[in-house]
Amino acid sequence: MSAQPAAVSSTDAGTLPGLGTAAEAAARVPVTAERLERRARHARALAAFLPEGCILATPEALRPYESDGLTALKATPLLVVLPETIEQVQAVLRWARDQGVPVVARGAGTGLSGGALPHEEGILLGLARFDRILELDPARGVARVQPGVRNLAISEAARPHGLYYAPDPSSQIACSIGGNVAENSGGVHCLKYGLTVHNVLALKVVTIDGDLIEIGGEGPDAAGYDLLALLIGSEGMLAITVEVTVKLLPEPPVARLVMAAFGSVEDAGAAVGDVIAAGIVPAGLELMDNPAIRAAEAFAHCGYPLHAAAVLLCELDGAAEEVEAQIERVSAVFEARHATKLHVAASEAERLLLWKGRKSAFPAVGRLAPDYYCIDGTIPRRQLAHVLQRMEQLSAEYELPIANVFHAGDGNLHPLIMFDANAPGELHRTEELGSRILQLCVEVGGTVTGEHGVGVEKINEMCVQFDRDTLEQFHALKAAFDPDGHLNPGKAVPTLARCAEFGAMHVHGGKLPFPELERF
Amino acid sequence: MSAGDVAGGLAERVRTAAASATPLAIAGRGTRRALGHDPTGEALSTLEHAGVINHEPTELVLSARAGTPVATLVETLSAANQMLPFEPPDQGGTLGGVVACALSGPRRPYAGAVRDFVLGTRVIDGRGRILSFGGEVMKNVAGYDVSRVQVGAFGTLGVLLDVSMKVLPMPELEITLRHELAPDAADSSDELVALARRPLPLSAALVIGRERYVRLGGSAVAVEAAARALGGERVTESDAPWRGVRERTHPFFAGDRPLWRLAVPDHAAPIALAGDWLLDWGGAQRWLRSEAPASEVFAAAAAAGGHATRYRGTSASGDPKSVDGPLFQPLDGPIRRLQSRLRDSFDPHRVLNRGRFHPELDER
Numbered sequence: 001m002s003a004q005p006a007a008v009s010s011t012d013a014g015t016l017p018g019l020g021t022a023a024e025a026a027a028r029v030p031v032t033a034e035r036l037e038r039r040a041r042h043a044r045a046l047a048a049f050l051p052e053g054c055i056l057a058t059p060e061a062l063r064p065y066e067s068d069g070l071t072a073l074k075a076t077p078l079l080v081v082l083p084e085t086i087e088q089v090q091a092v093l094r095w096a097r098d099q100g101v102p103v104v105a106r107g108a109g110t111g112l113s114g115g116a117l118p119h120e121e122g123i124l125l126g127l128a129r130f131d132r133i134l135e136l137d138p139a140r141g142v143a144r145v146q147p148g149v150r151n152l153a154i155s156e157a158a159r160p161h162g163l164y165y166a167p168d169p170s171s172q173i174a175c176s177i178g179g180n181v182a183e184n185s186g187g188v189h190c191l192k193y194g195l196t197v198h199n200v201l202a203l204k205v206v207t208i209d210g211d212l213i214e215i216g217g218e219g220p221d222a223a224g225y226d227l228l229a230l231l232i233g234s235e236g237m238l239a240i241t242v243e244v245t246v247k248l249l250p251e252p253p254v255a256r257l258v259m260a261a262f263g264s265v266e267d268a269g270a271a272v273g274d275v276i277a278a279g280i281v282p283a284g285l286e287l288m289d290n291p292a293i294r295a296a297e298a299f300a301h302c303g304y305p306l307h308a309a310a311v312l313l314c315e316l317d318g319a320a321e322e323v324e325a326q327i328e329r330v331s332a333v334f335e336a337r338h339a340t341k342l343h344v345a346a347s348e349a350e351r352l353l354l355w356k357g358r359k360s361a362f363p364a365v366g367r368l369a370p371d372y373y374c375i376d377g378t379i380p381r382r383q384l385a386h387v388l389q390r391m392e393q394l395s396a397e398y399e400l401p402i403a404n405v406f407h408a409g410d411g412n413l414h415p416l417i418m419f420d421a422n423a424p425g426e427l428h429r430t431e432e433l434g435s436r437i438l439q440l441c442v443e444v445g446g447t448v449t450g451e452h453g454v455g456v457e458k459i460n461e462m463c464v465q466f467d468r469d470t471l472e473q474f475h476a477l478k479a480a481f482d483p484d485g486h487l488n489p490g491k492a493v494p495t496l497a498r499c500a501e502f503g504a505m506h507v508h509g510g511k512l513p514f515p516e517l518e519r520f
Numbered sequence: 521m522s523a524g525d526v527a528g529g530l531a532e533r534v535r536t537a538a539a540s541a542t543p544l545a546i547a548g549r550g551t552r553r554a555l556g557h558d559p560t561g562e563a564l565s566t567l568e569h570a571g572v573i574n575h576e577p578t579e580l581v582l583s584a585r586a587g588t589p590v591a592t593l594v595e596t597l598s599a600a601n602q603m604l605p606f607e608p609p610d611q612g613g614t615l616g617g618v619v620a621c622a623l624s625g626p627r628r629p630y631a632g633a634v635r636d637f638v639l640g641t642r643v644i645d646g647r648g649r650i651l652s653f654g655g656e657v658m659k660n661v662a663g664y665d666v667s668r669v670q671v672g673a674f675g676t677l678g679v680l681l682d683v684s685m686k687v688l689p690m691p692e693l694e695i696t697l698r699h700e701l702a703p704d705a706a707d708s709s710d711e712l713v714a715l716a717r718r719p720l721p722l723s724a725a726l727v728i729g730r731e732r733y734v735r736l737g738g739s740a741v742a743v744e745a746a747a748r749a750l751g752g753e754r755v756t757e758s759d760a761p762w763r764g765v766r767e768r769t770h771p772f773f774a775g776d777r778p779l780w781r782l783a784v785p786d787h788a789a790p791i792a793l794a795g796d797w798l799l800d801w802g803g804a805q806r807w808l809r810s811e812a813p814a815s816e817v818f819a820a821a822a823a824a825g826g827h828a829t830r831y832r833g834t835s836a837s838g839d840p841k842s843v844d845g846p847l848f849q850p851l852d853g854p855i856r857r858l859q860s861r862l863r864d865s866f867d868p869h870r871v872l873n874r875g876r877f878h879p880e881l882d883e884r
Contacts, residue, residue, distance in 0.1 A: 140787050141717055184661045195659075197668070198636050211854040218785035219826035220628065220804040221672070223849040224859045224878055226635055229668035233661045250719040273578035279601055279689030319719070321741040378657045380579055411579075412659040450659035458662070465662055469649045473865070474663055480861035493663060 029076070029120045039078045042101065042123070046081060049091045056080035065124045068109040068116040069171075070457055072427070077104070077118035082126045086204070086212060086242045092125065093240065094210035102489050103208075105236040107147060107176030111183065112374065113455025115235050115491060122489075127178050130242065133157050142201060142218060144245045147178025151185075154246060163248040166193035169451070170359055178241045183453040184233030188284040188315075188358075191409030193249065195451075197232040204243035205231060208482045218245065230477075235453050236488040238481040252317035255283065256327060257351040260334040261308035261341035265289065268310035269384040271337040272408045275314065276381075278333055280326055282409060284315035286358050289388065291403035292365065292416070296357040299364035304357055305341050312408065313358055315351075361405045362416065369401070369418030371427075375434050377441030378450035381411045390440055391415060398433040400426075412450035413441070439464050454492045462492075463499035471496060524571030524585055527642070527650055527681045533564055534679065534871060535648025541869040545876075546675040548587065548614040552621050554833035554840040556674055557847055559876035566616050569681060572596055574656070581639065581656045583684040586616030597687055605631040605688040609766050616680045622672030625766040626724035626735065629716070629786070629801045635671035637686045643670060643678030646867025656684045669862075674877035677866040691737035693744075694723060696760040697752035699732045706730045709803025713787045716802050720746050724762055727799040728772060733761050765800055765807075772798045773834040777809040780817055784826030791820050814845050821849060848878050856880060 029035070043057050056062055057079055066074040078101070083089045096103045102122030109116055118124040130146035133154070137143075138161035143154055151172040154165040168187035169175055175185070180196045181203065193199070202216035216228040231238055262268040268287055275282065288296065288304075288311050297304040304311055312334070316326040327344055334342055345351040357364075365372050379387050388404060395402045403416045415437055419430045438448045438461045448454070448461040462471070474493045478485070537544050543561030570587035577600040584593055590610040597603055607625030608618040617623070619641075624633045640654030654660055654667040670677055705711060711732060712725045723737030734750065736743045747754070764770030773779065782791065786803035795810025810817070814830065821828035827849035832840035851859060860881045863870075870882050 139713075139717070140785070184665070186659055190659070194632070194636065197665070198632065207854070207858070209854075213855050213858065215855075217825050218787075219783045220633065220801060221622065221783050221827075223827040224851050224855070224881070225673055225677070225862055226669050226671060227855075227859070227862075229635055229665050229671075230862075233665050238664075250717060253719055276580055276689075277578045277600075279692070281688065318738075319721075319742045319745060321745060322721075322739045325739055325741055378659045380576070380581075380657060382576070382579060407659065410658045445655065446657055447655055447660040447662050449662050450657075451661060453661055454663070462662060467652075470651045470653065470663075473645065473649075473651055473666070476865035477664055477666070477862065480865045481858065 042079055045095065046079070046092065050081065050083065050088055054082050054084065054088070056082065065106065065109070065118060065126065068106065068111040068114060070112055070114040070117070070455070073114050073117050073456060075118045075120050077120065077122055077124040080124045080126060082129050084129050086206065089206050089240060089242055090210040090212060093206055093208050096123065096486055097208050097484070100484070101486070103486055104488050105240050107179030107182070108150065108174050110171045110175045111179060111455065112376065112452040113449070113457040115182065115453050115455035115488070117456050119489060125240065127176070138163055140218065141248050142245055143248055144243065145177055147181070147241045147244060148176050151175050151177055151180055158248050162251050164251050165199065165246055166249055167196050167199055177244050177246070181232050181241050181244055182234065182236050183451065186412070186451045188286060188407070191285060192281050192283045197229055199247050200228065200232060200244060201247055202245035203228060203231060203241055205239035205241050207239050208486050235455065235492045237478055237492055238487065254320045254323045255315060255317040255351065256323050257345040257354055258314045258316070258327060258330055259343045259345070259354055260312045260314070260339040261305040262310045262312070263308070263338065263340050265310045265388050266385045267337045268312055269381070271312060271334050271339070272381055274333045274337060275330055278329060280329060282314050283317040284313065285409035286313045287311070287406040287408040288358060288361065289404040291401065292361050292405050295364040295368055295403055296361050299367065300357040300360050302353045302357040308340060313354060358405065365403050365416045365418060370420040370422065373417045373419065373430050373434055375415045375417065375437050376412070376450050376452040377438050377446055377448055378410070378412045379441050379444050379446035381408065383444040387413065387440060387444060391437060394433060394436055398429050400430060400433055411446065435461060456491055459492065459494045459498070462494050468496060471499070524569065526568045527644070530564065530566070530569060530679060530681070531644045531648050531650050534644050534646070537871045538647050538869055541871065543874040544871055546679055546873050548617045549612055551613040552617050554831050555621055556876050557879060559873040561874060564679065566614070566679065573682060575600070577602060579656070580687050581684060582687050583656060583682060584615055585682050586614060586680040588615045590615060590618055601690050602687045603690045604685065605637055606634045607766065608634070611767050615683055619671055619680055619683055620673065620675045626726065626762045626800065629804055630722050631688065635668045638667050638671055638683060639686055640684040641667040641670050641680060642682040643680055645678050646869060646871045650681070651678070654684065658686055675873040676863055676877050679872060691723065693740040694735055694737040695743060695747055696733055696735045696755040697747060697750055698755045699752040701727065701730045701732050703730065707797045707799065708790050709786055709788070709799050712799065712802045716786065725802040726761060726765065727803070728761070735760065735762065765798070768834055772796070772807065778811060779831040779834055780808040780810065781829045781831065782806040782808060782821045782824070782826060784821060784824040788824040788826070791824055793817060793820050818849055851878055851880055
């Protein structure tokens with residue numbers, strides 16, 4: 001979930017220095033006669049090989065596609081194209097390449113980094129009509145699905161066979177598997193069961209040249225380079241996914257939840273390390289700080305202790321005897337770290353209720369302030385107490401409250417900054433605070449995005465995380481797939497010129513980075 | 521720069537080579553020469569670039585330099601009761617070799633492959649630039665996943681310098697069970713597949729002839745319960761086939777007959793190629809000793825939904841045989857062009873291990 005400001009006008013966009021060309025894009029390109037003419041011309045060209053109803057051109061029809069889950073940023077594409085077959089996708093991409101028209105792909109539009117923000121001069125290619133589960137074979141333990149199928153729909157279809165699809169991002173009720181592939185999505189259970197890249201066996205993708213390529217398969221590996229690993233997480237920059245084959249796992253016989261409350265974040269963080277050091281890999285391990293606990297409890301009424309500095313939710317799954325043994329060991333660890341409260345969910349209903357609080361943390365925080373902005377960074381787990389302390393200082397400095405939920409198992413941190421977009425300058429301050437938090441993540445050895453992707457949102461922070469040579473390599477790699485840069489231009493990997501503009505570069509020992517680039 | 525870090529010197533050599541498009545043959549301990557073609561060029565030894573950089577048991581992370589012997593890593597991790605989850609061969613090779621050749625052992629289908637555990641890499645590209653990708657954290661989607669694509673690239677996308685990996689706790693208990701299969705179930709993966717679809721604590725499974733070996737690994741309670749359910753004869757660690765298969769010292773690998781590796785879906789039916797089979801990885805990695813022509817083997821592997829690789833010998837040391845023709849499943853069409861351009865982006869002058877891996881990617 002992300003910022004829900006009352007309105008972002010073009011003047012507001014001018015106060016978002018961190019967003020560069022995206023701010024320009026959001027500034028509503030004027031609707032000139034020339035632009036309308038171009039729109040009509042492209043629509044006619046596409047109508048030669050696409051059925052009517054696959055091309056959207058009117059302002060009303062385009063509006064729902066103007067942003068993804070990062071609703072602070074909006075842009076109107078020239079057209080929205082909604083193909084229904086792979087052949088149509090191939091034809092559209094070939095046309096786009098020949099015409100030099102940018103293509104931005106979109107699944108369910110739930111992404112939080114603006115990866116599906118349209119390009120004002122391009123087409124928005126929506127894959128939502130690719131919504132069929134083509135094949136589900138319990139004997140082979142696989143499902144072959146179209147990219148628009150919702151993540152949860154796959155597990156729902158597999159459940160009657162005692163199987164499920166493991167990656168469970170919190171938006172799973174709505175997000176598409178194609179989007180999951182683009183972002184290499186995780187979820188609460190990824191500590192034990194892996195990310196999208198660990199659970200996808202094969203892809204069919206269409207390149208900008210219109211070639212349909214099959215990557216991977218049901219075997220353990222494929223000949224040549226691991227293109228599957230490269231494509232997963234590539235944010236719509238390298239190719240368009242038109243089919244996904246996923247691994248289905250047997251549902252664990254038993255799942256139990258242990259909730260522990262702590263008087264300090266240090267104790268909770270240390271307890272997390274102790275669980276890992278004890279050789280236990282929980283199915284899920286989540287931490288909430290006090291502001292998050294209070295918000296979640298007010299929203300979901302699940303019995304969270306309101307005075308705890310931190311709460312850990314530790315899920316253990318597997319065979320019944322094994323889970324019982326793990327509950328005992330984990331409880332001992334928590335007690336040794338001075339847990340002020342320890343509770344094992346007594347029933348499946350209670351387990352789901354305790355999870356409900358954590359899973360509704362975002363909307364819960366959303367009730368406490370007119371707007372909130374969710375940050376997504378990863379840090380080494382041992383740095384948690386330090387990072388939370390630094391964030392407390394930053395929160396005071398910027399006068400903006402922050403609530404934290406933390407995928408403690410893998411170090412992925414979601415600070416939620418509460419603000420009021422209508423208060424003058426507050427959106428700008430929030431963006432700046434967010435950027436400083438991400439830089440802090442990099443400083444302590446982490447990364448600027450754990451699971452939401454870079455998209456538009458973190459493109460500047462990429463300049464902090466990567467040096468010039470590495471960014472150049474990323475661009476060279478992209479050029480191998482899309483030499484003219486038609487697929488999702490301006491996203492995910494910043495140009496060097498952009499990095500030179502972005503003020504938050506580090507200046508070490510008085511030496512300016514990218515010294516060869518001119519500055520104005 | 522710390523002890524064991526000679527990245528600067530190695531990068532300088534690659535820069536010099538790139539300036540004249542001179543090929544370099546990346547060398548570790550030479551234990552994998554039987555896999556892949558002999559690269560052209562002067563040797564670029566990585567052995568001095570060695571040592572553990574960081575081991576954080578509570579973070580489940582291990583970072584080390586490519587020249588480090590795998591045995592050293594296994595020792596370091598064992599001391600904290602942890603392991604490399606993909607169970608690589610550890611008798612003599614280096615970390616660089618394991619990652620570059622994507623060498624996973626019997627645990628692979630159950631815990632994951634080498635690439636599933638790579639968190640970050642530092643490499644020298646074909647221009648001699650030192651580049652860092654990923655990091656030491658699992659949840660990291662910043663930039664393209666270059667670290668994972670380095671795995672199994674045989675050094676052709678970069679000289680591996682440092683690798684960060686996720687590690688896992690060692691299982692509390694592991695036991696191996698042996699069953700004898702009915703004659704008509706010999707050389708078939710059907711039973712292995714049926715086992716894999718159940719929530720059992722499997723950590724290895726293979727079939728050789730009429731013998732089925734299964735390893736159970738996990739908490740003692742779960743393993744004992746599963747062992748009771750499965751029955752069969754308990755086998756001691758030294759009698760179990762896992763080490764021999766991992767290191768290619770098992771009697772199956774002895775002798776001079778051509779050795780093939782077929783990577784296919786575990787449920788693929790028995791493949792109609794005359795020879796002896798060892799079905800590893802629950803049926804997904806099938807070793808074959810056969811005189812069948814290469815074209816037949818490649819065709820059969822593709823028909824089964826996978827690919828084949830020919831080995832040029834079976835021992836981890838000593839000179840590999842010289843073999844004509846492709847050793848890797850030939851790539852063609854748009855996917856070959858794409859992979860060739862990918863190689864271009866890292867190593868435009870084909871400095872790194874020219875000719876070693878899918879030579880068809882070196883053609884323009």
